Amino acid sequence: MKKADIVEFYSRLAEENPHPETELESVNDYTLLVAVVLSAQATDAGVNRATKELFQQVDTPEKMVALGEDGLKDHIKTIGLFNTKAKNVIALSKALIAEHDGKVPADRDALQQLPGVGRKTANVVMNVAFGQETFAVDTHIFRICNRTGLAPGKTPHAVELKLDKATPQPFRLHAHHWLILHGRYVCKARKPECWRCIVADLCAFKKKTPAPEEKAAR
Numbered sequence: 488m489k490k491a492d493i494v495e496f497y498s499r500l501a502e503e504n505p506h507p508e509t510e511l512e513s514v515n516d517y518t519l520l521v522a523v524v525l526s527a528q529a530t531d532a533g534v535n536r537a538t539k540e541l542f543q544q545v546d547t548p549e550k551m552v553a554l555g556e557d558g559l560k561d562h563i564k565t566i567g568l569f570n571t572k573a574k575n576v577i578a579l580s581k582a583l584i585a586e587h588d589g590k591v592p593a594d595r596d597a598l599q600q601l602p603g604v605g606r607k608t609a610n611v612v613m614n615v616a617f618g619q620e621t622f623a624v625d626t627h628i629f630r631i632c633n634r635t636g637l638a639p640g641k642t643p644h645a646v647e648l649k650l651d652k653a654t655p656q657p658f659r660l661h662a663h664h665w666l667i668l669h670g671r672y673v674c675k676a677r678k679p680e681c682w683r684c685i686v687a688d689l690c691a692f693k694k695k696t697p698a699p700e701e702k703a704a705r
Contacts, residue, residue, distance in 0.1 A: 488689065494655060494658075496635075496637065496689050499685045500669060503685060506661075507665050508615075509664065510535075510668075511526060511531050512538065514546050516590075518545075519612060520604070522534055524576060525537070525572050527568070527608075529568075533566060534566060537563045537564075537565050548581070548589050551577065556577045559573045571603075575603025578603070579603055582601050582602065583601070591612065593619075595609045607624060607625060608623075610647075614663065620660050621663070622650045622663050624646050624650070627667050627671055627674075628646065628650070628663060631669060631674050632649070632666070634691075635686070650662070679696050680696065682695075
C-alpha cells in the first residue's frame, strides 16, 4: 500500500472512531494485564463476563495470590484454557510482588519475563496502560494487514515490524485499536463485509464480498 493510501486508510478509521479503546474491562494496570492474559484464544466479551465480579474483589497481585489458583478458576472457568491461565495469573502475580513491588512494569521486556505474558500481551499493556506506540498483532490485525496490503507478513512479528514502519503520526498510538475493531466488526475472517467497509477502495483484497441484496439479485 502506498504512503498516501496508508494515510487515507487511517484517516478514515480515525474519523469514524476518533477515540478507540480496548473492549477489555479493567480497573487498573494490574487488572488490565490479567484481562489481556485471559483473553488469549477467548473473546473480550467472554473475559469481561468472567472478570466482572473477580475485579470487584481482586485488584492487586497480593489479593490474587490470597485468592489462590482454585479460587481464580471458579471465576474464570467459562474461559478457554482456564486451568493454564489461572496458573499463569497466580505465577505472574507472585513475580510482580517479588520483582516489581507489586506494580506492573512499564517495560516491554520486563513484562515478557512474566509467566503467560507474550509479546502481544506486553504490547497491549504498554499501549493501553502506559500510552506507548506499540502494535499488538492479534489474529484480526494479522488478517487485515495481509488482506489489505497495509503491512503484509508471514508471522505476527513480521507484521508488527512492518506496521511499525508503515504507520505515520498522528495514527501510531491508536493504530492497533482501529485495526482490531475493524477486523472484529467489518473485515471478518470468513465473510468480510466489504460492502460497508469505509476503506474498501484502498484495500488490495480482490474477492470483495458483495452486499446481501446484490447476491439475492443474481
